[in-house]
Amino acid sequence: MFIIVITVLVLEFFLISSIRHNYNKNLENILVNRLQTSTDLYVRYFSDATLQENVFNDMDTFWKQVTAQVEIIDMDGRVLMNSLGYLADSVTEMDDVRQALKGEQGLWVGRVPYDTEKVMAAACPIVVAKEQVGVLRFVASLREVNEEIRNIAYRYLSFGGLVILFSGLVSIILAKTVTDPLKKVILVAEEMARGNFRVKSAHKSQDEIGKLAATLNYLASEIIKKEALKNNFISSVSHELRTPLTSIKGWAVTLRQGYENKELLQDGLDIIEKESDRLTHMVTELLDFSGFVSGTITLKKDKVNIADLCENLRIQLAPRALREEIDFQVGYAADNPFLYTDENRLKQVLLNLLDNAFKFTAAGGQVSLTAVSDHECYYFYIEDNGCGIAPEELPRVKEKFYKGKSSKSQNGIGLSISDEIIRLMQGKLEINSRVGQGTRITITLPLREAVNVK
Numbered sequence: 310m311f312i313i314v315i316t317v318l319v320l321e322f323f324l325i326s327s328i329r330h331n332y333n334k335n336l337e338n339i340l341v342n343r344l345q346t347s348t349d350l351y352v353r354y355f356s357d358a359t360l361q362e363n364v365f366n367d368m369d370t371f372w373k374q375v376t377a378q379v380e381i382i383d384m385d386g387r388v389l390m391n392s393l394g395y396l397a398d399s400v401t402e403m404d405d406v407r408q409a410l411k412g413e414q415g416l417w418v419g420r421v422p423y424d425t426e427k428v429m430a431a432a433c434p435i436v437v438a439k440e441q442v443g444v445l446r447f448v449a450s451l452r453e454v455n456e457e458i459r460n461i462a463y464r465y466l467s468f469g470g471l472v473i474l475f476s477g478l479v480s481i482i483l484a485k486t487v488t489d490p491l492k493k494v495i496l497v498a499e500e501m502a503r504g505n506f507r508v509k510s511a512h513k514s515q516d517e518i519g520k521l522a523a524t525l526n527y528l529a530s531e532i533i534k535k536e537a538l539k540n541n542f543i544s545s546v547s548h549e550l551r552t553p554l555t556s557i558k559g560w561a562v563t564l565r566q567g568y569e570n571k572e573l574l575q576d577g578l579d580i581i582e583k584e585s586d587r588l589t590h591m592v593t594e595l596l597d598f599s600g601f602v603s604g605t606i607t608l609k610k611d612k613v614n615i616a617d618l619c620e621n622l623r624i625q626l627a628p629r630a631l632r633e634e635i636d637f638q639v640g641y642a643a644d645n646p647f648l649y650t651d652e653n654r655l656k657q658v659l660l661n662l663l664d665n666a667f668k669f670t671a672a673g674g675q676v677s678l679t680a681v682s683d684h685e686c687y688y689f690y691i692e693d694n695g696c697g698i699a700p701e702e703l704p705r706v707k708e709k710f711y712k713g714k715s716s717k718s719q720n721g722i723g724l725s726i727s728d729e730i731i732r733l734m735q736g737k738l739e740i741n742s743r744v745g746q747g748t749r750i751t752i753t754l755p756l757r758e759a760v761n762v763k
Contacts, residue, residue, distance in 0.1 A: 314473055317473050325461070329458050333429065336429055341414065343447060344431050348436075351445065361383075378450075386406065393423065395422075403430065406432050418430075424452075426450055430449075432444050432445070433446075493512060494512060506530075554588070556584045557581050609653075614647055635670055637675075641681075645687075666748070676693045690750070691752075697742045697745055700744075708725065736752060736754040737752075738753075
């Protein structure tokens, strides 16, 4: 409403000012034209006598033809004749008279003692035989002009008031169509802010508020999903932490009873060591996950020999492959360029992915790691012919906290951490899988991270 009122008033002001200017300009043109005609008439028919003689003798017919007030002024600025009978001592303070005495046409708007309204005066020099003998001045009251302008202003202001009233009513109606749904959306948002994500906004329109309501509903549903995933994650991690802790405690109690059987003692210590390593790995994953969430993880880049890295992974996983009866193959080119990145983080990713491949591949299956490069990118392929991933799970396996339905699935952060590390390396991790046929994981790192070293 404030904008509407200000806009209408500003437009009214400029419109009325423009009308006033046009009316005054028209009156000015009329006075100037009549002055020029009258001075030409004076020079043609009254130039034989002096100005004073013409004033006393022949000028009645002259000023009676003019509707404006007529004044004749001598070169000293004295009014010799005023058609209204008002003779001022001197009018030289008037701008139009001052200009006319200098031989120029002048114009003045102001107040005079004998009229309550302003007047407009135009003065023109009277030149006879190239010599100025006086000044002819026409004075017109602005009463009628101002009255007409006031009438027009009243009409315009009345119309502007109607415009404001109509616009205000329309604005109120339109505002309610916006504010009422918006208030409902705000109430839903406030309820969500208090932790109730089950509440939904019922606004279904296709306008911006409808889109906002749909976004809030989507946000709430995603928060509910993430909360469920987080709870499942906490439950899973708690269970996985409890399992090795139970084994460690059980064997600690057993060994504490003082068994002298060295074989039993060795088995117990091996299990305690194995379960401790398992706990350490889980805690490391949790710390990495926390670091990625908080954004505190950084890469320590250096030159990495991919051939040495692949060979190291082959040697490290060969005993497991032999134990689980899996054919593990590692392929790489000896002349692959060095990669300038964080070797430990890259190794962590490859170990995590290979661990998953071994875990979901049955005895007699195959797992392979291949590293190749071209002119643009570095590629790592991890393939297995294991059980594969269900199509409905595949888009979500890299989500935080997501744990697959398989009984072999762990806490749901391993793939998430691997994906975050590859993103930090400005690469991407893609997973393709078919149930019963196996899984292929492709890691792509940009070659601009690579450094060719001879």
